[in-house]
Amino acid sequence: MNGDPRPGSDEREPQQRGWLSPGDVVLGVGIGLVLAVVLVALMPGTRAHLLGGTDQEETTVVAVREGPRPGEDDRTLTSYELRWSEGDVVRTATFRRSGPAQREVGDTWTLWVSPDGSSVETSSPLATWLWLGIGMPVFVLVIGAIVRWRGRVMARSAIREADRIEAARFRRASRR
Secondary structure: OOOOOOOOOOOOOOOOOOOOOHHHHHHHHHHHHHHHHHHHHHOHHHHHHHOOOOEEEEEEEEEEEEEEEOOEEEEEEEEEEEEEEEOOEEEEEEEEEEOOOOOOOOOEEEEEEOOOOOOEEOOOHHHHHHHHHHHHHHHHHHHHHHHHHHHHHHHHHHHHHHHHHHHHHHHHHHHO
16 A cells, blocks of 8 residues: 655645735735724824815914923924914914924915814825825835735744754764
């Protein structure tokens, strides 16, 4: 009686898998969308902006203050006091950004602002929706691909080390 004609597990080449399986992609997109929802839930100004609570306005910078970011003395936080008018009503808002001042008093700046001044954004609601809906899932997928790549590298390094040990054992045995 003949043995099994199929090669043994140690004789077969390991299956080469793609970078990410369809299940990995679905999981990554799902996690990215959940992260986007969490960000929107935790940031009321962004939520108002996404739901149409801001309008694009031509604002004027009326004051600029630079100072250290609270708790991080090596990083600068710049606060801009903004003013714009809607008919006879003059509105104001404060806009904070990391880094040194990029605008001066008297500069005009087109921003997305809420009527009460509580939300100030530099990008349109559409751009923010696209960043959250596409950018976050892509970000998670890139991280997943990096993790998968690292796992492959680690697995290959273990196989190479086992091959080195086996070759050294074979050399020692052949010398005897």
